[in-house]
Amino acid sequence: MSSGSAIRGSRVGSSPMRPDERSEPAPRRQVTYFCAAGHDSIIWFAAEAANPDTWDCPRCGQPAGLDRSNPPGRSRAEPYKSHLAYVKERRSDEDAAAILAEALAKLRQRRGE
Numbered sequence: 593m594s595s596g597s598a599i600r601g602s603r604v605g606s607s608p609m610r611p612d613e614r615s616e617p618a619p620r621r622q623v624t625y626f627c628a629a630g631h632d633s634i635i636w637f638a639a640e641a642a643n644p645d646t647w648d649c650p651r652c653g654q655p656a657g658l659d660r661s662n663p664p665g666r667s668r669a670e671p672y673k674s675h676l677a678y679v680k681e682r683r684s685d686e687d688a689a690a691i692l693a694e695a696l697a698k699l700r701q702r703r704g705e
């Protein structure tokens with residue numbers, strides 16, 4: 593071994609002494625998810641991590657589940673319900689108008705002060 597050429601000889605990837613030598617990969621396991629469009633996607637999880645029941649399909653974006661015969665996408669056929677629609681469902685339009693009027697009255701009061 594020649595110590596004189598140590599620096600010149602330390603080319604990337606050539607030395608067994610490199611400190612960033614890969615450590616052992618973390619243990620992982622694969623989970624297969626099925627979406628309503630028939631895609632099966634293999635997702636890798638850390639071995640000790642719990643995998644979720646559903647996962648967005650990487651190919652079509654639909655929710656995918658663990659059960660091939662019953663993918664979760666099918667139950668989501670109805671359009672996404674917005675928060676506003678949800679609120680409207682619980683309150684009649686009349687109520688909403690009353691609440692709005694009340695809010696406006698309060699606002700005017702505050703401005704009048």
Ligand SMILES: [Zn+2]
Nearest residue numbers: 627631649652
């Ligand atoms: Zn899909």
